[in-house]
Amino acid sequence: MRICRFHVVGHKTHLRPPFATVRRTNAKDSANAFGVERDPVDFKLRIMRVLAVDASLRNTGVAIVDANNGKPRSVYFGTIHNASALRSSSCLVAIRDRLAELIREHEPDCCALESVIYVQSHKTAILLGAARGAAILAAAENGLPVFEYSPRRIKQSTVGRGSAEKNQVAFMVRALLGLTETPGPDAADALAIGLTHLRSQEVASLGVPGAKQI
Numbered sequence: 001m002r003i004c005r006f007h008v009v010g011h012k013t014h015l016r017p018p019f020a021t022v023r024r025t026n027a028k029d030s031a032n033a034f035g036v037e038r039d040p041v042d043f044k045l046r047i048m049r050v051l052a053v054d055a056s057l058r059n060t061g062v063a064i065v066d067a068n069n070g071k072p073r074s075v076y077f078g079t080i081h082n083a084s085a086l087r088s089s090s091c092l093v094a095i096r097d098r099l100a101e102l103i104r105e106h107e108p109d110c111c112a113l114e115s116v117i118y119v120q121s122h123k124t125a126i127l128l129g130a131a132r133g134a135a136i137l138a139a140a141e142n143g144l145p146v147f148e149y150s151p152r153r154i155k156q157s158t159v160g161r162g163s164a165e166k167n168q169v170a171f172m173v174r175a176l177l178g179l180t181e182t183p184g185p186d187a188a189d190a191l192a193i194g195l196t197h198l199r200s201q202e203v204a205s206l207g208v209p210g211a212k213q214i
Contacts, residue, residue: 046070048201051108051139052194053099054186055131057091058082061186062099064106065177065194072198074177075106077187088127092134099138111139112197112211114189115148136214147211149196157199158192 046069054061060080066073080098082091102108113135119125139146152162159172170188173179176195183191197211204210 048110048198049075049106049108050194050197051099051103051106051111051144052190052192052197053111053113053135054189054193055095055113055128055135056186057088057095057127057131058084059186060095060131060135061184061188061190062102063187063190063194064102064108065191065198067198067201070202072177072195074179074191076102077183077191079184079186088130092130095131095134096138099135100142103138103142103144108144110197111135111144111146112193113146113148114154114193115150115212117151146214147197147200148214149193149200149211154189154192154196157196 046067048067050063050065050067052063052065058081060082061077062080063077064075066075080095082094086094113132116125116129116132119128136146149157155164155169156162158164158176159168161168164172166185166188169192170182170185173188173191173195174182177191182188200211
């Protein structure tokens with residue numbers, strides 16, 4: 001048995017080209033979130049929709065974030081809950097199927113995930129890798145390019161500190177996206193991944209190394 005819960009926090013953008021576009025605007029600030037000096041002309045993403053996934057066997061955080069003309073907007077965020085009684089193989093099917101549903105419904109341009117983290121337990125590492133594989137499969141089957149970011153880079157981009165705690169990440173994504181409630185830890189991590197990808201695409205226009213595509 002699979003239980004899925006998603007929370008709507010925005011509106012779907014119906015008319016948009018299926019690619020990311022960049023707009024030049026005058027910028028008063030001279031540094032971006034990565035501490036890179038900007039020219040007097042700033043690059044901001046006009047249109048990009050990201051499916052962001054914080055993969056886990058039992059609780060996979062999911063978010064859909066729009067670039068929204070340089071002002072990121074959350075469309076959906078939530079968690080795919082898989083009951084403890086559900087076999088691991090069935091959990092992977094549930095993750096893949098739910099992500100495929102979201103991709104068909106919201107038509108994201110790309111998918112972003114957290115890269116493999118160091119864990120002491122081999123069993124935990126295998127389960128996390130399997131959950132990531134289910135997410136990557138769902139994205140690849142639907143023709144989405146898939147990117148990954150290290151946990152430290154996600155925290156640095158969102159909070160400004162690579163060793164930030166989960167509650168700090170949740171607080172910052174609520175502030176950055178103007179949410180009316182603080183998302184749960186898994187959904188908050190997914191939102192942070194989405195924000196990190198949007199910022200990575202902006203600074204890539206300035207010649208800064210971007211995300212790793214897998």
